[in-house]
Amino acid sequence: MGATLVFELEKIKSLLKDVDVVTAIEEGFKQYSNGNTVVPPVGELLFEDPPGDVHIKYGYIKNDDFYVIKIASGFYNNKNLGIPSSQGMMLLFDQKTGQTVAVLLDEGYLTDVRTAAAGAVAAKYFAPKHIDAIGIIGTGIQAKMQLHYLQKTNPCKTVWVWGRTVTNAVKFKDELADDFDVHIARTPEVVAKNCNLIVTTTPSESPLLQAADIRPGTHITAVGSDTSNKQELDASILQKADIIIADSIFQSKSRGEIYQAISKGFISEDQISELGDAIQIQDLQRSSDQQITVVDLTGVAVQDIVITSAVFLNHQQKKK
CATH class of the missing domain: 3.40.50.720 (NAD(P)-binding Rossmann-like Domain)
Structure with a gap:
């Protein structure tokens, strides 16, 4: 495997344009409920002053190529500083060797997208x-x-x-x-x-x-x-x-x-x-x-796994 790839936000947004995120997230939920994932309990840091929370979510889909660790935060007074409340990154690793495949410096963007896509899935079946x-x-x-x-x-x-x-x-x-x-x-x-x-x-x-x-x-x-x-x-x-x-x-x-x-x-x-x-x-x-x-x-975490994998695989496809 070559050097670890680092994707910054604009690159991530560009790659995501070609991904059917709603379908990917729907498939992830199915894999999760079918018992085909390993998703440990959420790691969490809570802050009082200023108020904020950090979630560490991680796991893998069985017999897949990757595992993912996601760090995402929400600091709700950030708007007073002129910066987004959401921050974070996604880390993609080879499931067979543990090697770092890619670091996605998404600033919380992929978490926001996968959450919105989950909302679309929910409404699709229940609205x-x-x-x-x-x-x-x-x-x-x-x-x-x-x-x-x-x-x-x-x-x-x-x-x-x-x-x-x-x-x-x-x-x-x-x-x-x-x-x-x-x-x-x-x-x-x-x-x-x-x-x-x-x-x-x-x-x-x-x-x-x-x-x-x-x-x-x-x-x-x-x-x-x-x-x-x-x-x-x-x-x-x-x-x-x-x-x-x-x-x-x-x-x-x-x-x-x-x-x-x-x-x-x-x-x-x-x-x-x-x-x-x-x-x-x-x-x-x-x-x-x-x-x-x-x-x-x-x-x-399965939402983070499927969206991170999809961004990376789209990058690989574009290289061909």
């Missing part, structure tokens, strides 16, 4: 057939990416957005005005009243949406709660839901909306199905436009 409007809770990078990736599976141009400040919401609307009809909501409740597909993307530690706000037939993809102390949905929403899906049942025992709801006694573990299983088993999918569905995305 109602007719979407009145897409609701976005949050105004950051992930909020915008979720909206764009939803167009690949559940296209809808009418959007309601809520942000912690009006300034952030106005900026969100202005940046997306050419492609979407964006309405600014005064509260998360207003988003819920107007939308039957909602994505929550904030690092909130207290619930933003309440069960009484949620219309029959609504699908919610919860993205922001990826640690044990974050929560965007009141636990009674999961109690009210007809279908509850975890990207990883194992991870939902220690983090995310499902963890919060189980620990407070609102639901039990036997009510949860895993996304990779639901993709493959129709009986686990939405069967009525009146059902309330929740998919809790805590972020699984």
